[in-house]
Amino acid sequence: MYFDEGDRVAVLTTQPLDRALDYLAPEGGCHLGAFVEVPLGPRKVIGVVWGPGTGDFDAAKLRRVNRVLDVAPMREELQDFLEKAAAYTLTPMPAMLRLATRAPGLGDPPSMRKVYRRGEGLPERMTDARRRVIAALDDFGGLAFTLKELADMAGVTSSVVKGLVKLGAVREEDAPRDTAFPRLDPERGGKDLTEDQAAAVAELVTRARAGSYATTLLRGVTGSGKTEVYLEAVAECLRQGRQALVLLPEIALTAEFLARVEARFGARPAEWHSGVTMTERRRIWRMVGEGGAELVVGARSALFLPFRDLGLIVVDEEHDTSYKQSDGVNYNARDMAVLRASICAAQVILASATPSLESWANADAGKYARLELTSRFGEAVLPQMRAIDMRAETLPGSRWISPTLQGEITARIEAGEQAMIFLNRRGYAPVTICRACGHQIGCDHCDARMVEHRFQKRLVCHQCGETKPIPSACPSCEAEDRLAPVGPGVERMTEEAQLLFPDARIATLSSDLFGSARSLKERIEEIATGGADIIIGTQIVAKGHNFPNLTLVGVIDADLGLQGSDLRAAERTFQLMRQVAGRAGRAEKRGLALLQTFQPEHKVIRAILSGEEEAFWTAEAEERRAAGMPPYGRLAAIVLSGSDLQQVFELGNALARNDGPLRRAGATVFGPAPAPIARVRGRHRVRLLVKAAKAAAIQPALAEWAGAQRLTGDLRLVIDIDPQSFF
Ligand code: ADP
Numbered sequence: 150m151y152f153d154e155g156d157r158v159a160v161l162t163t164q165p166l167d168r169a170l171d172y173l174a175p176e177g178g179c180h181l182g183a184f185v186e187v188p189l190g191p192r193k194v195i196g197v198v199w200g201p202g203t204g205d206f207d208a209a210k211l212r213r214v215n216r217v218l219d220v221a222p223m224r225e226e227l228q229d230f231l232e233k234a235a236a237y238t239l240t241p242m243p244a245m246l247r248l249a250t251r252a253p254g255l256g257d258p259p260s261m262r263k264v265y266r267r268g269e270g271l272p273e274r275m276t277d278a279r280r281r282v283i284a285a286l287d288d289f290g291g292l293a294f295t296l297k298e299l300a301d302m303a304g305v306t307s308s309v310v311k312g313l314v315k316l317g318a319v320r321e322e323d324a325p326r327d328t329a330f331p332r333l334d335p336e337r338g339g340k341d342l343t344e345d346q347a348a349a350v351a352e353l354v355t356r357a358r359a360g361s362y363a364t365t366l367l368r369g370v371t372g373s374g375k376t377e378v379y380l381e382a383v384a385e386c387l388r389q390g391r392q393a394l395v396l397l398p399e400i401a402l403t404a405e406f407l408a409r410v411e412a413r414f415g416a417r418p419a420e421w422h423s424g425v426t427m428t429e430r431r432r433i434w435r436m437v438g439e440g441g442a443e444l445v446v447g448a449r450s451a452l453f454l455p456f457r458d459l460g461l462i463v464v465d466e467e468h469d470t471s472y473k474q475s476d477g478v479n480y481n482a483r484d485m486a487v488l489r490a491s492i493c494a495a496q497v498i499l500a501s502a503t504p505s506l507e508s509w510a511n512a513d514a515g516k517y518a519r520l521e522l523t524s525r526f527g528e529a530v531l532p533q534m535r536a537i538d539m540r541a542e543t544l545p546g547s548r549w550i551s552p553t554l555q556g557e558i559t560a561r562i563e564a565g566e567q568a569m570i571f572l573n574r575r576g577y578a579p580v581t582i583c584r585a586c587g588h589q590i591g592c593d594h595c596d597a598r599m600v601e602h603r604f605q606k607r608l609v610c611h612q613c614g615e616t617k618p619i620p621s622a623c624p625s626c627e628a629e630d631r632l633a634p635v636g637p638g639v640e641r642m643t644e645e646a647q648l649l650f651p652d653a654r655i656a657t658l659s660s661d662l663f664g665s666a667r668s669l670k671e672r673i674e675e676i677a678t679g680g681a682d683i684i685i686g687t688q689i690v691a692k693g694h695n696f697p698n699l700t701l702v703g704v705i706d707a708d709l710g711l712q713g714s715d716l717r718a719a720e721r722t723f724q725l726m727r728q729v730a731g732r733a734g735r736a737e738k739r740g741l742a743l744l745q746t747f748q749p750e751h752k753v754i755r756a757i758l759s760g761e762e763e764a765f766w767t768a769e770a771e772e773r774r775a776a777g778m779p780p781y782g783r784l785a786a787i788v789l790s791g792s793d794l795q796q797v798f799e800l801g802n803a804l805a806r807n808d809g810p811l812r813r814a815g816a817t818v819f820g821p822a823p824a825p826i827a828r829v830r831g832r833h834r835v836r837l838l839v840k841a842a843k844a845a846a847i848q849p850a851l852a853e854w855a856g857a858q859r860l861t862g863d864l865r866l867v868i869d870i871d872p873q874s875f876f
């Protein structure tokens with residue numbers, strides 16, 4: 150669709166308005182979907198020509214679009230996706246559009262695109278701020294950054310950078326022209342596939358050739374070759390001249406994956422995530438739109454890139470909870486991948502060794518096709534799994550590695566193999582308690598305990614990120630030197646391991662111990678090539694990393710995730726334990742996974758040990774079905790927050806009372822009740838749950854219901870469709 154000069158167009162901007170606004174098309178006209186700059190009050194903002202003007206605005210007062218930006222117009226398919234995603238997640242359109250316009254410098258004319266890199270020498274007068282800028286540039290030897298990027302990295306204002314440019318210590322240059330990514334060669338030769346793998350590939354290729362939407366759940370134990378299989382689906386997609394997107398749950402995983410892509414296709418794909426520089430992100434954004442990027446590997450936000458012809462989306466480790474995070478918009482990347490693919494006639498592959506119950510149920514219901522790889526590739530066999538009954542182990546106080554586990558670790562180290570100790574808890578100790586008065590140190594702003602991080606020598610709140618020094622006196626009774634750490638975190642496990650295995654090289658992997666995704670990536674590569682004997686880690690070690698020499702995994706507390714009342718606890722624990730265990734014995738040596746537990750007869754622990762997955766999922770599905778819970782029922786969580794607890798509860802009560810729209814839609818409201826963490830950053834949080842039958846269209850009812858309440862003061866209401874936890 151083309152609008153002639155002076156036609157009315159509706160322009161949607163990322164400004165928090167509740168609708169698109171009418172403008173007159175710019176001189177020379179514009180396409181539907183064009184990115185434009187429009188006047189808004191005294192400002193100029195970026196927007197997208199969303200459709201013909203509504204005519205709701207007074208013609209005499211209409212303003213004209215300033216200019217059309219030099220980027221490809223947004224395709225109708227992407228507009229459609231954003232609208233449907235917004236309707237499903239009940240997200241206002243401007244917030245949705247923001248996800249799709251995260252291209253730095255989008256609105257800048259080419260002449261304004263400057264980048265900054267290290268120049269010659271040092272300024273005579275060094276200030277702290279200047280030092281940080283130079284250190285940031287030196288850290289990334291040779292790379293160039295935009296002004297904002299560099300200033301943010303160094304934590305300085307842009308004038309500090311500009312000052313250094315004048316002194317020659319930083320060089321300002323025109324940004325390089327965006328260039329296409331090297332072509333990938335689908336025929337470069339994959340591996341010889343096993344019979345199972347070849348059968349799976351054949352089906353995926355058939356579906357790709359059909360050229361219509363389809364979703365396949367590709368299930369296979371770790372090491373069975375799921376990645377090999379979906380790379381062949383990528384190859385087929387490339388042969389057809391369409392683009393492919395592979396989503397990975399963890400930035401740190403991309404290094405290994407990129408190397409595999411390069412080995413298979415002879416070149417590296419585009420890499421999209423928060424650790425990628427802004428100039429590179431802008432290049433990807435443009436190239437994806439112009440067809441100069443055939444394959445994108447990235448984080449969930451890559452779903453909103455302006456693909457020209459997207460033919461395949463792979464969601465690797467599809468069960469991973471990081472696909473659902475609240476970063477302003479509450480969406481599950483797995484579900485949004487399916488939605489986007491259904492709009493652009495693409496194929497989706499959901500790969501996992503331990504699929505989510507949602508996908509499992511969708512496959513059962515025939516909505517997703519199902520492919521299985523049943524054995525590990527080559528000589529590798531699944532690890533043996535055993536419980537260590539902690540009731541029968543004797544351990545001194547403040548020690549967590551049982552004698553049995555200690556013995557096994559020693560044996561591995563002596564054999565020149567690697568062992569992993571897994572504990573899903575960051576920091577040194579989860580609780581710091583005063584032995585004189587029993588006071589536990591909490592966060593001043595949250596209902597949460599401060600967690601000791603000994604490597605940083607600080608207490609950290611895992612809710613709001615607030616940190617404080619570890620006091621010497623109890624903040625409550627002022628007793629000196631009576632504060633004691635209680636319980637283990639990974640840092641404490643490191644200390645214990647150093648004590649038990651003084652000669653071993655120990656590597657601790659926890660997301661907070663690495664300044665950047667890059668340094669974590671490097672450390673993981675180093676470990677994979679033999680740079681450590683014992684790896685101690687939180688859940689970041691559970692995900693897809695390949696440590697060929699690792700033959701033992703010891704889980705310190707297998708019961709950890711089973712506490713609490715969340716109905717999803719069993720599923721999560723099952724997935725996490727199977728996943729961690731899967732790290733052991735990936736090459737020719739058989740692995741062993743040992744689970745320290747106080748309840749070896751617990752049904753989830755038994756299922757993990759026996760590996761009888763079908764039985765576990767069937768039982769789990771039965772329980773959910775009986776309770777009308779997802780994936781057999783529909784759930785939405787509403788979190789209300791504000792600085793005044795009483796006001797927040799009053800709003801909750803009012804919502805619960807006025808549930809007419811929901812009742813008419815067949816939904817029931819539970820609550821209000823304090824949220825699992827009842828106060829975060831000084832804001833009280835109250836939660837309501839809305840439950841309905843699977844088929845109920847609850848979004849319009851939710852919108853009507855929540856929209857009827859006026860939010861006064863600092864009250865806020867956030868709706869989360871398909872929440873992760875079912876309290
Ligand atoms: P998954 O994704 O299921 O964990 P991968 O695709 O990573 O499994 O395969 C596990 C290991 O086995 C990898 O090192 C991979 O290169 C290798 N592998 C799998 N299938 C084959 C094959 N057909 N030929 C050669 N190597 C293979």
Ligand code: ZN
Pocket residue numbers: 592593594595597610611612613614615830
């Ligand atoms: Zn806090």
